Amino acid sequence: MPELPEVETVRRGLEPWVVGKKIKKIEVVHKGGNRSNTFAPFSAVEGAKVRNMRRRGKFLWFEVNRNLGLVAHLGMSGQFIIQERKAPDEKHLRVRIDCGDRRRELRFIDQRTFGWVAIDQLVQEEGLEIPTSFARIARDIFDSQFDREKVIERIMKKRSPIKPVLLDQSVMSGVGNIYADEALWLAAIHPERLANTLKRSEIEDLLSSVKEVMSAALKQGGTSFDDLYINVNGESGYFDVELEAYAQDGEPCSRCGTEIRRIAFGNRSSHFCPRCQPRRVAKKVGVKRGK
Ligand SMILES: [Zn+2]
Structure with missing residues (x-):
């Protein structure tokens, strides 16, 4: 399942291609590609210009010059591909986004249909308008406004084992099973230790470890990455990270x-x-200090 580094790599790949372009048409090729509780039909953003390509945790947001957001989640195996228009449809093609490019179009492909693309309502958060999908989840560790102290406080109050706390997207977003195990190993913390029994220094260490393992993965993604082909494949497309x-x-x-x-x-x-x-x-065995 794609975690933060994989989704961020997709965002970085999409950004130079979509920002500044107008969404001409969004076609649902297979209804599995659209979230059932989408706020409005896709036609609501047709004609809108993409201002920014954003991400929070595992959510992607095409920020457009409308009072609506176009949001995507890759689920288990979702992929975005910038594909030649004339290329035949992929077997698991769900959504086609025409950005007015004469040669290429954006395609959302998903084999296992847990991913989706949908229109989201915007809500206020700290003076900014963000999609409701974003509002439900906490900022991730790469967010410029990530509040480390607040996250440490949240973790220290949890009475559950640290592993599910790391995966809890309302504590901190973007961490999935792979990077949770990697970060706990790096910080030398047992996954079943209760969060509220961890020392502050251990939690600080753990957060640094989360950032470190994800940065390493991002670096991998950044180097092996072709800007015309953006691919996140839940089964085999994981970055070749040393686990x-x-x-x-x-x-x-x-x-x-x-x-x-x-x-x-x-x-x-x-x-x-x-x-x-x-x-x-x-x-710790009490160490007698020298006289
Ligand atoms: Zn060991």
Whole structure:
């Protein structure tokens, strides 16, 4: 499933192509591509000019010069492709966006139909008009207005294990299963430790780790990326990131050599090093200071 780095790479790819263009026509090729509770028909943004290409967490927003937003979510396997107009429709083509380009058009393709494109109502947030999809989720760690202190406070109050807290898009957005496992490994925190038992310094470390693993992934995406073909593929299109914990069960931990373990987490899994990420933090033996 695409997480923040993958969605950000899509945004960066779309930006130079769509900003400044007019949305001429949006065609729903397959109704699965449109969210059922879309605020208005797509015709409501036809003729509008794209001002900005924005992202919050895993949501994309085509900001247009209308009182409406065109929002997209890639779901499990959604892709945006800037495709030649004359190219035959892809098997899983859901939505076609004509931006008036003579040669190319934007296509939203999704094999598993969890992704969508929809018209969203705008709401006020801190003096800005943003889509309702954005308002429901917290700012992500790359947002210029990300409030680190506030997020630390939110985490410290949670009585649940830290892993689901990291995935909670109302605490901080953009983190999914892969980067949660990677960040917890890097910060040496067991995924099942209760958030409210973590020390402030551990949470600070964890947030830095989240940023670090995602930055590394973004860097990968940025280099292997062709600006005419924007592709996020949930199965195989993951950036070739060196993973340390996620799906590494049975492999030796690169820090200590202990086998990475996998434990059930809801209907998914958590991967961690039982040695570097102990469930119970050993009490520090009092060290006698010198006289
Ligand atoms: Zn280890």
